[in-house]
Amino acid sequence: MTQATAIIVGASSLLSREIAKQxxxxxxxxxxxxxxxxxxxxFAQSLPSKATVHALKVEQPQAIISTLESLWQDLNGAHLVIVNTGLNSYDASLPWQPEEDIITVNVQGFSAICNTAFRLFTEQGYGQLAAVNSIAGLRGGPSVAYHASKAYATNYLEGLSMHAQRLKLPITITDLQMGLLDKAAMQGSRLWLSPPDEVAKQVIKAMKSAKRKAYIxxxxxxxxxxTKLLPEFIYNTRHWRTKEQRLAEKAAQKSK
Known part of the structure; x- marks a missing residue:
């Protein structure tokens, strides 16, 4: 296998498309x-290099495993697997169904993808697994299952990296720690939102540098x-409020 080949799992997002283009x-x-x-x-037809499209059932771990194994055989291996799957939602009443969906996709689906990719890389003898993760996993948060799932992903990736070292194989695991982009978008923060092409550029640079962990x-x-340093009573004041909501709260306090 001489041609550089990459598999992008979760390729429909704006970021995944930009990474694919670059x-x-x-x-x-x-x-x-x-x-x-x-x-x-x-979109695939518009790309300058060969690009094929395949169906993904991220909520069905066994289907994910079968898809990756079949695709791997067709490609005769790959150099890079990028994982960009994830589900998030917030409801202050904490209904179980959204929590269960997040766990199914962000924990079970994510694990199935990473486990299969790592096993295939082990058989191949080399490769790189890069996963789009989030600094939301550093602490708990209002979207309870989401924050917990990102902490799980961080530890899962670290475990895979440690296992590659034990096996003495050149398999690189890159944890791409994205910022709280959902929150920044809701608050309309231009300071913390970067153009997708710049985000993709930093992602690709981190992968090429074989970074173990990179903040994007x-x-x-x-x-x-x-986030790691803040005491809980201060950290707990961080809510998913828009700029308009914060201004309304301030106005309400002044009127009292």
Missing amino acids: LSAQGVELSLLAQDPDSLRE TKRWRLVAWL
């Missing part, structure tokens, strides 16, 4: 997995550091 421009052949493959076919974009490293 990798394709560098001559990397791509296999794009998405829950709605038809929505990606036109780099400015979120500071937020991660502060």
Whole structure:
């Protein structure tokens, strides 16, 4: 296998598409997995390098395993597997169904993808697994299952990296710690939101540098550091409030 080949699991997001565009421009052949493959076919045809599209059932771990194994055989292996799957929601009443869905996708589905990719890399003798994760996993948060699932992902990836070292195999595990982009978007914060092409550029740079862990974009490293240091009574004041909601609260306090 001489042609650089990458598999992107969860390829329909804006970030995944931008990563695919930049990798394709560098001559990397791509296999794009998405829950709605038809929505990606036109995009795949527009890429300069060869790109194929495949269906992904992220809520069915066994189906994920079968899909990856079959695709791996068709490709005769791959150099890189990028995982960008995830589910998030917030409801202050904490109904069980959204929590269960998050656990199914972010824990079971994620584990099935990473476990299968690592096993295939082990058989191949080399490779890189890069996962789009989040600094939300540093602490608990209002979206309880989501924050917990990201902590799980961090530890799962670290465990795989340790296992690769024990096996003495050149398998790189890259944990791409994204900032709290959902929160930044809700609050309309231009400071913390970066253009998708810049985010993808930093992702690709981190992968090429074989980083074990990288904060994307780099400015979120500071937020991660502060998040770990804050005492709980201060950290707990961080809510998913928009800028308008915060201003309304301040106005209400002044009127009292």
